[in-house]
Amino acid sequence: MRLKNFLFLSTLLLMASPVFAQEGGGAGVTGSVTAVGAAVGMAIASGLCGLGQGKAVASAAEAVARNPGAAATIQTLMVLGLAFIESLALFTLVIIFLKA
8 A cells, every 4th residue: 555655656757857957037025925924924823822922931831820829839830831832933033034
């Protein structure tokens, strides 16, 4: 079964190779399409980072409610995790500025 899938995919790739050899002239809408794609990408990245941050804060609040003595440690780990999550959105923004 794997050999059959491999042969199918390699045949498909060989048949599609002339497409990759074409010049990039084409229509002049590639800039606007890139801008729309960048906006959609940033929206998805920001939304998912927001969901991740919400889940992290909710879990930290629940952990502090269960064990108030460990609040300082939990808060430190939560802030570190939020910084990592936010860095993903910032990396996405940097990549978008470099590409668009």
